Amino acid sequence: MHEIFQSLLRSVRSLLRLDVFGHLIWPGIVSAAIWVAIGVLSWSTIFGAITGALGDMAWVGDQIAASAMVAGIVFFMVKLVVVLAFVPLFYVTSLVLIAVVALPLMLDRVAARDYADLEQRRGGSNFGSIVNTLWAVFLFAVLIVASLPLWLIPGVALVAPVLATGWLNQRVFSYDALMRHADREELARLRQEKRPSLLLLGGVTTLPAYVPVFNVIAPAFAGLSFVHFMLEALRRDRAAHGVTVLDPEPPVQTPDMP
16 A cells, blocks of 8 residues: 555656646547537437437336336436436546657656656557557457446446446556566566556545546546556566666766876
């Protein structure tokens, strides 16, 4: 837990840097604009389709027709599910933009300030990041679609997206965080060894996505948290294996006095 808490604090500090914040905020703004527009334009269609489908179910339709209270509860639950369904869509769109475009650009700046002692062994690549991100998003979509029928069960609509998005966070950002500094063996091993902590960190960094206003920077906050967590883990791993770290500020050599 100490490592997770430390990475969260460091990510907050990184977000306060203007050269980092400016590049990581735009994916959230773009994603929010896209999905708010889609939600407004398609709300009536989506809501009508879901309520119509429920009305066609004999046991649900009869209850809705027989009781105004039941109808109100059902319609409220449908609206809640639709709203919650847009949160993962917004988050995934922002996550893809951050993982593929913004985070690789910011990784060097964060690493130069906080992890200059780490040698870059480039076990991953930008192409590998794109492939990993797209595959993770596909699996995430499968998980969300498979769980949709359960969302009408009270509580499931809150828990299922958080769990799925937490998994998505660790799958995408754990690769991006290490792709330049770790070699291939370190990249694969650390992602496997740290899996429980990565899943926990992924879940924790998903929660801000459900907080209004802050949700715009939530994916960036998640990405930076994984950068700090994984690079610190790499630093400690190399120290444990006796790897000499680089000197971030080599001493200035002065000529010998005659």
